[in-house]
Each structure stands twice: as structure tokens, then as C-alpha cells.
Amino acid sequence: MKTVAIIMAGGKGERFWPISKKDFPKQFISLTKSKLTMIQLSVERIKKIVKNDDIYIVTNEIYKNIVYEQLPYISKGNILLEPLSKNTAPCIAFATAVIKQKYKDANVLVLAADHYIKNVNLFLDSIDIGIQNITKNNIITLGIVPTRIETGYGYIELGKSKKNNIYFVNKFIEKPDYVTAKEYYDSGNYLWNSGMFLWRNSFMEKCIEKYTPELYKMLNIIYNNINNSNFTSILKSQYDQIEAVSIDYAIMEKVDNIMVIPGNFGWDDVGSWLSVERLQTSDINNNIIVGNNIVLNSNNNILINHEENKLIATLGIENTIIVQHQDCLLIMNKDNCSDIKQLIDEIKNKYDKYL
Amino acid sequence: MKTVAIIMAGGKGERFWPISKKDFPKQFISLTKSKLTMIQLSVERIKKIVKNDDIYIVTNEIYKNIVYEQLPYISKGNILLEPLSKNTAPCIAFATAVIKQKYKDANVLVLAADHYIKNVNLFLDSIDIGIQNITKNNIITLGIVPTRIETGYGYIELGKSKKNNIYFVNKFIEKPDYVTAKEYYDSGNYLWNSGMFLWRNSFMEKCIEKYTPELYKMLNIIYNNINNSNFTSILKSQYDQIEAVSIDYAIMEKVDNIMVIPGNFGWDDVGSWLSVERLQTSDINNNIIVGNNIVLNSNNNILINHEENKLIATLGIENTIIVQHQDCLLIMNKDNCSDIKQLIDEIKNKYDKYL
Numbered sequence: 001m002k003t004v005a006i007i008m009a010g011g012k013g014e015r016f017w018p019i020s021k022k023d024f025p026k027q028f029i030s031l032t033k034s035k036l037t038m039i040q041l042s043v044e045r046i047k048k049i050v051k052n053d054d055i056y057i058v059t060n061e062i063y064k065n066i067v068y069e070q071l072p073y074i075s076k077g078n079i080l081l082e083p084l085s086k087n088t089a090p091c092i093a094f095a096t097a098v099i100k101q102k103y104k105d106a107n108v109l110v111l112a113a114d115h116y117i118k119n120v121n122l123f124l125d126s127i128d129i130g131i132q133n134i135t136k137n138n139i140i141t142l143g144i145v146p147t148r149i150e151t152g153y154g155y156i157e158l159g160k161s162k163k164n165n166i167y168f169v170n171k172f173i174e175k176p177d178y179v180t181a182k183e184y185y186d187s188g189n190y191l192w193n194s195g196m197f198l199w200r201n202s203f204m205e206k207c208i209e210k211y212t213p214e215l216y217k218m219l220n221i222i223y224n225n226i227n228n229s230n231f232t233s234i235l236k237s238q239y240d241q242i243e244a245v246s247i248d249y250a251i252m253e254k255v256d257n258i259m260v261i262p263g264n265f266g267w268d269d270v271g272s273w274l275s276v277e278r279l280q281t282s283d284i285n286n287n288i289i290v291g292n293n294i295v296l297n298s299n300n301n302i303l304i305n306h307e308e309n310k311l312i313a314t315l316g317i318e319n320t321i322i323v324q325h326q327d328c329l330l331i332m333n334k335d336n337c338s339d340i341k342q343l344i345d346e347i348k349n350k351y352d353k354y355l
Numbered sequence: 356m357k358t359v360a361i362i363m364a365g366g367k368g369e370r371f372w373p374i375s376k377k378d379f380p381k382q383f384i385s386l387t388k389s390k391l392t393m394i395q396l397s398v399e400r401i402k403k404i405v406k407n408d409d410i411y412i413v414t415n416e417i418y419k420n421i422v423y424e425q426l427p428y429i430s431k432g433n434i435l436l437e438p439l440s441k442n443t444a445p446c447i448a449f450a451t452a453v454i455k456q457k458y459k460d461a462n463v464l465v466l467a468a469d470h471y472i473k474n475v476n477l478f479l480d481s482i483d484i485g486i487q488n489i490t491k492n493n494i495i496t497l498g499i500v501p502t503r504i505e506t507g508y509g510y511i512e513l514g515k516s517k518k519n520n521i522y523f524v525n526k527f528i529e530k531p532d533y534v535t536a537k538e539y540y541d542s543g544n545y546l547w548n549s550g551m552f553l554w555r556n557s558f559m560e561k562c563i564e565k566y567t568p569e570l571y572k573m574l575n576i577i578y579n580n581i582n583n584s585n586f587t588s589i590l591k592s593q594y595d596q597i598e599a600v601s602i603d604y605a606i607m608e609k610v611d612n613i614m615v616i617p618g619n620f621g622w623d624d625v626g627s628w629l630s631v632e633r634l635q636t637s638d639i640n641n642n643i644i645v646g647n648n649i650v651l652n653s654n655n656n657i658l659i660n661h662e663e664n665k666l667i668a669t670l671g672i673e674n675t676i677i678v679q680h681q682d683c684l685l686i687m688n689k690d691n692c693s694d695i696k697q698l699i700d701e702i703k704n705k706y707d708k709y710l
Contacts, residue, residue, distance in 0.1 A: 010362065014627030017668075066362075100463065113638055138638060143614060154467065159369075282607075292706065294698065294701050294702050294705065294706060296694070296697060296701055297691060297694065298696050309682055310682045310683065310684065311682065311683050311684065311702070311706050311709045312683075312684045312686065313372075313373075313683070313684070313685050313686070313698055313701075314686045314687070315685075315686070315687040315691045315694060315695065315698045316688030316690060316691030316694070317675070317686055317687070317688055318688075320686075321674070322686060324684065327664055327665045327666065327681065328665065328666050328668070329665065329666065329667045329684065330666075330668050330670075331668070331669045331670070331675075331677060331686060332668075332669070332670040332671060332672070333670065333671030333672055333673075335671060336652060336670045339651070339670060339671070340670065341654065342651060343649065343651050343668055343670045346649050346651055347649050347666070347668060350649065351647065351649060351666050354666045
């Protein structure tokens with residue numbers, strides 16, 4: 001059976017301000033050493049397994065032109081434009097309807113547009129195992145073997161081993177506190193929930209039918225109107241009504257037959273500026289330096305200067321994130337990364353045009 | 356007898372990079388709440404005592420156009436252009452020759468173009484006392500009553516009182532170490548050397564004759580050639596030969612009859628970015644904020660954004676100096692202010708065009 005990929009690319013991502021902006025979120029910027037943006041890297045990674053024609057991007061329609069520009073080799077018909085952002089469950093339902101219409105049935109690989117994966121070969125190996133184990137009534141998720149105590153991710157509790165390197169999922173768990181995260185880390189019995197899944201399209205349709213009847217109604221209306229000349233407004237009215245809910249909450253936490261493949265491929269959800277430390281290489285003073293920077297007696301910083309004709313000179317600075325992009329400059333203590341939303345709110349009040 | 360003022364404005368001042376540049380040093384920029392530059396403030400301050408026609412600016416010829424532009428009310432004939440920077444003694448000799456030629460004799464008030472004075476009325480009172488006490492064979496200097504333990508200034512040891520509020524100078528002392536500076540501060544017997552002096556022009560000429568014969572030769576050649584059509588090249592050849600030396604070293608440390616007037620007028624030599632804290636008012640979090648800044652959970656910083664169309668957002672930053680000016684950005688720990696020359700050297704090696 002054919003394998004198709006859904007890349008979810010609707011995220012808003014204010015957390016990478018000032019490089020990401022409300023009309024230009026994280027998935028469309030470069031945060032690694034590569035010049036490719038996060039979404040370009042996401043597509044490049046799976047090209048060995050999935051043909052361009054079978055790669056679908058789901059994004060908010062406001063990002064339409066950015067996607068067209070960044071992924072010119074993906075046909076416009078494969079770029080599914082959501083009129084509103086209603087979290088991941090409606091996004092999956094939309095894609096499920098489109099895939100059903102086009103392929104009747106297929107194996108589906110669900111990926112995010114804004115994650116980092118260090119070792120692409122190991123990642124593809126995991127997907128390969130996943131594809132081989134898709135049945136007509138299971139869901140397979142890619143779990144990540146924790147490499148640190150991390151409170152920023154959801155977790156998956158491992159159940160019994162199904163076979164070599166595939167386990168049943170006991171349960172999905174929300175982001176834990178530090179003590180719990182440490183227990184998880186020490187026990188070796190928990191994986192990070194990467195949000196990457198594999199399933200048969202027809203099975204996901206059945207799950208949606210069983211667990212979220214409203215969403216199933218929407219799926220059918222989309223399916224029946226894909227070739228309707230009024231499709232855009234039909235879609236809009238469906239999205240207007242549908243509840244915003246995550247696929248984890250709507251489906252994953254309710255389905256019994258979920259398997260997980262533990263992965264060690266250096267996955268990162270790139271959730272904050274701090275994660276850039278895991279994506280790029282530091283100098284001898286543990287500084288990550290991009291662009292024109294003079295750095296003296298300064299350690300443990302992230303220094304990103306995107307302005308080619310400008311110079312940043314840093315003296316005696318520690319543990320700080322400095323990002324110059326277009327007309328904005330962020331200077332943030334690493335320990336305050338989690339407060340960036342507060343900063344964005346402050347900017348909104350007074351300098352909205354810079355967001 | 357008429358009083359004329361010499362404002363020495365030849366300083367290079369890399370210490371205020373990136374606002375001051377090698378072709379635009381400190382005396383020509385604004386560092387206070389006022390929009391006036393340091394040299395404009397210096398002239399404004401003494402206008403009540405000295406007429407525009409009697410104010411002389413001595414500067415390097417490379418700053419000619421800046422001075423013309425910033426001080427349009429000072430006639431070009433009063434702007435003395437040094438072909439080379441040879442410290443303060445040649446500068447004084449040049450001015451002494453010009454004043455002798457124009458006035459025969461006069462009381463001379465020597466000031467710096469780049470100092471800050473908080474209380475102008477008290478300052479003018481001190482000058483007034485100074486002028487009243489100039490004789491044909493003394494030098495009067497304005498000393499500053501220390502308000503903190505300071506290792507960045509030279510000191511004057513007080514001798515016996517001559518009369519109310521005027522003392523003989525025991526000696527001039529170079530910048531002390533911290534322990535010595537603390538002794539000076541505690542003893543109450545030392546003043547800061549402000550570098551501001553009063554004397555009769557004819558007496559300075561005699562001092563130069565007596566203590567620095569080479570400089571006296573130059574003074575005479577200048578005096579005899581002021582109206583020579585080749586004056587510029589004559590001056591140049593004199594400056595080529597003359598030794599670079601300070602007026603303190605060449606004259607002050609050798610003259611016996613020096614008096615000092617202790618001043619309390621809030622003087623500051625504005626020697627580093629840190630001194631901006633003494634020139635401007637802080638907000639409730641002890642931040643000095645200029646321009647478009649969003650400041651969150653940040654204390655004890657100096658935040659200067661000169662770019663009107665740019666935003667700086669600061670989060671969790673302490674004790675830091677941030678200056679955005681044109682195409683340069685400085686981010687410096689306050690504790691590292693004294694290392695800024697090292698930083699400038701680093702910039703020189705790689706990004707000279709930004710200096």
C-alpha cells in the first residue's frame with residue numbers, strides 16, 4: 001500500500017521572535033546550520049521514503065504564499081489550506097478526507113513541519129519499521145528515548161513489548177513537573193511524545209467516526225465537496241463550527257491499539273531559543289555565533305545577527321540570547337526563555353507593528 | 356582685563372563606541388538628557404561669562420566641519436585647528452600665541468569640551484572666584500570635592516588655605532589605586548583634578564618659556580606667523596616636530612604658585628559608558644532608557660537605542676550596557692567597561708569600517 005505524508009505546518013510560534021513573526025512563524029525560518037527552513041528540512045528528510053506527489057502540507061491559509069515559495073516542488077493541490085487554526089484534530093480530519101478521496105486508502109505518516117532531527121538515517125529506519133507494522137486497526141507513534149530530564153514534553157508510558165523494538169503504549173501523559181520528569185528519566189520506562197504518527201487512513205477515519213462524531217461529520221462534508229466549486233466556503237463554515245482540539249486528546253488517549261517505536265535519532269521540538277543550543281555547534285567558549293559578531297570575554301551565549309551590514313559587539317556577557325533580525329533586537333537571559341510570551345504581550349501593547 | 360576661554364576639543368574618545376567613532380568623538384555627541392552635544396553644552400555654560408567672540412575652540416583639523424556645524428555662532432577664526440594631536444601642552448601653546456596676538460594679554464579660562472557639569476550656577480561661581488584671583492604670576496585650577504572613591508581621576512593634594520575657598524596646591528597626583536583613593540576620600544585633603552585652569556596669558560607664556568623651551572620656540576613661530584599666508588604649513592611643520600606632552604606634566608607639576616578652588620558643582624569627566632548613569636535619570640528598576648525599548652524583568656541597565664525605526668526588547672538582563680547606534684550594537688557588562696579598548700582592538704582587526 002502506498003505511503004503518504006502529512007506535514008502539519010499551521011503553528012503560530014511567537015517563541016522565536018524576532019525571527020519568527022505572526023505572519024512568518026517558526027516552520028518557515030532557518031534555525032539550524034542549514035540554510036533550509038524547518039519546513040524545507042522536514043520535506044527533505046522524507047523524500048527518500050515518500051514521493052513529492054504524496055507529500056501533503058496542512059497549513060493556515062495566511063501562510064499559503066510562504067509555503068508556495070518555500071516548497072515550489074510540492075504541487076499546490078497538495079497544500080491544504082485551513083481557514084482557521086483549530087489545533088491538530090480538525091487538521092488530521094481534513095487531510096484524512098483528502099487522502100481518502102485521492103487514494104481510497106493509504107498508509108499515512110504524520111509529521112510536524114518545525115521539528116529538528118539530527119540523525120536522518122536512524123529516523124528513516126524508525127519510519128520504515130513503523131510502515132511495516134501498520135495494520136488495518138492500529139496506530140503507531142514514534143517515541144523518543146529521553147536524553148535529559150525534560151519538563152517541556154509530553155510522555156508515553158511503555159507497555160509490554162510487542163516485538164523487537166515495538167511496544168504497546170500504556171498511556172499518553174501530559175508535561176510533567178521536574179520531580180516526575182526525573183522519575184521518568186531514571187525509570188527508563190517512558191518516552192517523549194514526538195507527535196509523529198503512522199496509521200492506515202481508513203483506520204483513522206474509523207477512529208474519528210467512533211470517538212468524535214462532530215469531526216466525522218466535517219470529514220464527510222469535506223470528502224463530498226472536494227471538487228465542489230464552493231469548497232473554500234464550505235470548508236470555512238465547517239472550520240467555523242468545529243471545536244479546536246488536539247489529535248492526542250480527541251483520538252490517541254482513547255484508542256487501545258497504539259504501538260510505539262522508541263527512537264534515538266536526536267529529535268527536538270525546537271520549543272524555545274534555548275533549543276538552538278542543541279541544533280548548532282558552539283565555539284570554544286560555548287557561544288553559538290551566527291553573522292557579524294565580535295565576542296570578547298563572553299561565554300555560554302547564543303548570538304544571532306541576521307543583518308549583513310550590521311555589527312554586534314559583545315563584552316563580558318554570559319548566558320544570554322541575542323537575536324538581531326530586521327528591525328528588532330532581542331536580548332534575553334537564557335533563564336528567562338519561558339517568559340518570552342510575557343515579553344511579546346508587552347510589545348503588543350506598545351509596539352505591535354514589530355510582532 | 357578681558358577673560359577669554361579656550362575649549363580643548365581634540366579628544367579621540369573611542370570609549371563611547373558605537374556612538375562616538377574615530378571621525379566623530381565624544382565631544383560631538385549627546386550623552387545627557389539634553390539634545391545638545393557635549394561641546395555645545397560646554398560653550399552654552401560659559402556664555403554668561405565669556406562672549407562668543409572670546410571663546411576659542413582648539414581641535415584636530417579632521418573635526419573642523421563638525422565644529423563649524425555644531426558651533427555656527429563661533430567665528431571660524433576662533434576655531435584653532437591642530438594638524439596633529441600632540442596632547443594638551445602644544446594645544447595650550449598654540450592658543451597662548453593666538454590670544455597674545457589678538458589681545459596682547461587676557462585672563463584665560465581653560466576648559467574641556469567633553470565634561471559634564473550638573474550645577475552650572477555653582478560652576479560659574481567658582482570661575483568667578485577664579486577670575487578675581489588671577490594675578491600676573493599664578494595659576495588657578497578648579498578642583499572637585501570627591502563624592503566617591505574614584506580611581507579614574509588624577510588628584511590634587513591641598514596645601515594651606517590662601518583665603519576663603521582658595522588653597523595652595525601641594526601637588527598633582529596621578530590616578531591612584533583603590534586603597535590610596537579611599538585614603539584620599541576619607542582624609543578630605545584631596546580634590547579631583549578637573550583639568551580646568553585659569554591664568555593670565557602672559558604668565559602662561561612665561562611658564563612655557565621657563566619650563567619647556569622647545570614649546571616656547573613653537574609658540575613664538577606661531578605668534579610671528581599667524582597672518583602669514585603659509586600659516587597652515589608652518590603650523591604643520593611645528594606640530595610635526597613637537598613632543599606630545601600634557602600641560603600637567605609640562606607645566607603644572609613644575610610651577611610653584613598654583614591655587615585651587617574646591618568645587619561642588621557635580622563635575623564628571625564622562626570617561627566611560629558607566630558615567631552615563633551619573634548624567635541621566637533612571638527608572639524605578641534603575642534602568643536608563645533612551646529610545647524604543649521594551650524592558651521586562653531587567654534591572655540596573657543602560658539601554659540606548661538611537662534607531663528610531665528599530666525596537667530593542669530586553670528580558671531578564673542585569674547590569675548591562677546596550678547601545679544601538681547606526682549600524683552597530685554594543686552589549687557590554689558594566690563591570691567590563693574598562694576593557695572596551697580591547698574590544699575596539701578586536702573590531703579593528705576584523706570590522707574596521709564600523710569604528
